[in-house]
Amino acid sequence: MQVELPALADILAAQARIRPHVHRTPVLTCRSLDEVVGARLFFKCENFQKIGAFKARGATNAVFSLTAEQAARGVLTHSSGNHGAALAYAARARGIAAWVVMPENASKVKQENVRRLGATIRLCAPTVAAREEACADVGRATGATLVHPFDDARVIAGQGTAALELIDDVPELEAIIAPVGGGGLLSGTAIVARSLVPGLRVLGAEPANADDAARSFRSGRVEPLPAATTIADGLRTTLAARTLTAIRANVEAIGTASEQAIVAAMRMTWERMKIVIEPSSAVPLASLLEQALDVRGKRVGVIVSGGNVDLDHLPWRA
Amino acid sequence: MQVELPALADILAAQARIRPHVHRTPVLTCRSLDEVVGARLFFKCENFQKIGAFKARGATNAVFSLTAEQAARGVLTHSSGNHGAALAYAARARGIAAWVVMPENASKVKQENVRRLGATIRLCAPTVAAREEACADVGRATGATLVHPFDDARVIAGQGTAALELIDDVPELEAIIAPVGGGGLLSGTAIVARSLVPGLRVLGAEPANADDAARSFRSGRVEPLPAATTIADGLRTTLAARTLTAIRANVEAIGTASEQAIVAAMRMTWERMKIVIEPSSAVPLASLLEQALDVRGKRVGVIVSGGNVDLDHLPWRA
Numbered sequence: 308m309q310v311e312l313p314a315l316a317d318i319l320a321a322q323a324r325i326r327p328h329v330h331r332t333p334v335l336t337c338r339s340l341d342e343v344v345g346a347r348l349f350f351k352c353e354n355f356q357k358i359g360a361f362k363a364r365g366a367t368n369a370v371f372s373l374t375a376e377q378a379a380r381g382v383l384t385h386s387s388g389n390h391g392a393a394l395a396y397a398a399r400a401r402g403i404a405a406w407v408v409m410p411e412n413a414s415k416v417k418q419e420n421v422r423r424l425g426a427t428i429r430l431c432a433p434t435v436a437a438r439e440e441a442c443a444d445v446g447r448a449t450g451a452t453l454v455h456p457f458d459d460a461r462v463i464a465g466q467g468t469a470a471l472e473l474i475d476d477v478p479e480l481e482a483i484i485a486p487v488g489g490g491g492l493l494s495g496t497a498i499v500a501r502s503l504v505p506g507l508r509v510l511g512a513e514p515a516n517a518d519d520a521a522r523s524f525r526s527g528r529v530e531p532l533p534a535a536t537t538i539a540d541g542l543r544t545t546l547a548a549r550t551l552t553a554i555r556a557n558v559e560a561i562g563t564a565s566e567q568a569i570v571a572a573m574r575m576t577w578e579r580m581k582i583v584i585e586p587s588s589a590v591p592l593a594s595l596l597e598q599a600l601d602v603r604g605k606r607v608g609v610i611v612s613g614g615n616v617d618l619d620h621l622p623w624r625a
Numbered sequence: 626m627q628v629e630l631p632a633l634a635d636i637l638a639a640q641a642r643i644r645p646h647v648h649r650t651p652v653l654t655c656r657s658l659d660e661v662v663g664a665r666l667f668f669k670c671e672n673f674q675k676i677g678a679f680k681a682r683g684a685t686n687a688v689f690s691l692t693a694e695q696a697a698r699g700v701l702t703h704s705s706g707n708h709g710a711a712l713a714y715a716a717r718a719r720g721i722a723a724w725v726v727m728p729e730n731a732s733k734v735k736q737e738n739v740r741r742l743g744a745t746i747r748l749c750a751p752t753v754a755a756r757e758e759a760c761a762d763v764g765r766a767t768g769a770t771l772v773h774p775f776d777d778a779r780v781i782a783g784q785g786t787a788a789l790e791l792i793d794d795v796p797e798l799e800a801i802i803a804p805v806g807g808g809g810l811l812s813g814t815a816i817v818a819r820s821l822v823p824g825l826r827v828l829g830a831e832p833a834n835a836d837d838a839a840r841s842f843r844s845g846r847v848e849p850l851p852a853a854t855t856i857a858d859g860l861r862t863t864l865a866a867r868t869l870t871a872i873r874a875n876v877e878a879i880g881t882a883s884e885q886a887i888v889a890a891m892r893m894t895w896e897r898m899k900i901v902i903e904p905s906s907a908v909p910l911a912s913l914l915e916q917a918l919d920v921r922g923k924r925v926g927v928i929v930s931g932g933n934v935d936l937d938h939l940p941w942r943a
Contacts, residue, residue, distance in 0.1 A: 355899055
C-alpha cells in the first residue's frame, strides 16, 4: 500500500512554520523515577504545550499549510478530545473558521474548551456512521478542509517536531518512547528519530486494554479494536494504514501496560515530578514499570503527551 | 532590636555552596493566568525543587555551613512539614546524622518522607512546650546543631537563592511576590531583590485566616496567631523578630487571601499550568485574584514554594 508520509525535511519545515504559535516545551528529569525504572528518563513535557497537549503541533502545521484560498473556507474535524481543541486553537491563530464534530455524550467541559477557542461545535450521535455523516455534511455546506487527527501527513509532521526538540535538548539519547493511539505522534517521532540519529531506538506504549497497535505491528495490517475499556482515553483509537506503515518501518517494539500500572504511573508522576499529566501520558512509564519495554541503564526520552484531566474525577478515588 | 540577617554577599555565597545539591528550578509562564490577573506572571517553580519545596535551599546552606566538628555531631530540627524533609535531605547529602522532632499527630506520609531520607524521628506531644523539650533533650544527648526552619540567618540566605535565579532568568521584573509563614522565604527574597534591583517591589502574601505577618508588619512587633485554620498548612506560623526586621525593612506590602481564593488559585494552577502545587504556594495568586495586591500591567515574579500534597485529600473534594 502506498501512503504519503512526511520526510525529515517536511518535519523541519513544520517546525519553522509552527514556531510562532506553539511552545518549545521543557524537558524535565526526576532522579527518583530514574531509580524506580533503572534508566535515565528525559520527559518532554507536552502537557505544558498550548491547549495542554502535543496535538497543538500537528493541527497548527496542518492549518498553516493551507493555501489562502483553502484557509478562507475554514477547517473541520471530528474529535471529542485534544485534537478538537488543537484545531480550534490553530484556526484562531490563523484567523479562520473551525468546525468540530463531537458526539452528543462528550463532556460539557470538553465542549466548552472547544467553544472558548472560537470553534463551532456540531453534535452528532455517538457512532462512527453519524460522525462521518456530520463531517461530510459540514464539509459540503462550508467547503472546509478536513484535518484528520492522525491520518494526515501534515499532522504527523507537526507531531514530529516534539522529538526534534527533545533530541536537540538531550545529548546522547539511546531510546525514545511515545504513547500510541492513532499513531500520529509515534509516527512523527519515529521518522525524526530514525532520520536524525541512526541507532536511536524508537518504542511505542499503549494500554493492554487497547492493544490494537501492538497487534497491528505484529500482523502488518490494521487490526480492529473491539472494545477499548482503558482509562487512557486519548489512546482508544486504531491506527490508520498511514501510521502503521511509518511505525512498522521505524519502531522497534510496542509495549503494553495494565490499567493498574497506568494509574500507578500517573500518580507517581504527579507526586514525584509535581506535574499534571493525563492517563494517556502515563502509559510509557507504566510500560517501563511492568518491564514490557527494556531500556535498563539507557538514556531514554519519554514524550509526555498531555495534561488535560478532570480534577473532579481522578482515577485513584473510588 | 539587633538581629543577624544575611547580606547579599552571604546569599551569593549560599548559592555557590548549595549549587551541587539543589536544582536550578525553571520559570514557567501561563498566558491564560496572565489574562485573569492582568499582569505578566513568572512562576519560579520550587515545587520542582529537591524534596518538593524551596526549603531544600535553606537547610542545605545551613548544613554545608557547619564546621567539620559541628557537622560530625549532626543536625536537629522540629518540623511536621517540608523543613524536616529538607534538613534530612541536606544531612544525607553531607553524610551526617539528622534528628527531626515531630508531633505524634503528624501524618504517616510525612513521617515516612523524613525517615526515607535517613533522618531519625523523635515524636512528641503536639504542644510547643513538648516540642521544645524534645529538641533540648535530643540536643543535649547528641550535641547536634539546631537548624530552625526560618529564625536562622543561614537558612534565610539559602531561601534567598531562589530570588537570585528568578531575577537572573527574567529581565525587567517589576515586582516579586512570595508567600509568608515564618518569613524565611520572604526575608531572603526581599534582601536579594532590594539589594540587586533598586525599585523592584517585594510583596508578601498570606492567608487571611493566618494574617499574623500582615498585622506584625503594621504594628512592628511579632503579633501572635491564636488559631490558624487555613488550608495553607505551610503558613501556619508566626514571624520571628529576625524575619520581621528583614520584612519591615524591605517589603512594600503583605496581601491576604481567603480560603476560597486559595483553593480556587490552587485548582486554576493545576488546570491551566499543569503543575502540582501545595495550598501555601497558591496564596500569592489568590491574593492577586482578590486584588489584595496591586500589580496590574506589571512583570511579576511569583515564588511557587512547593508541591507536596496528599492526592487522596484534595481541597476541591467535599
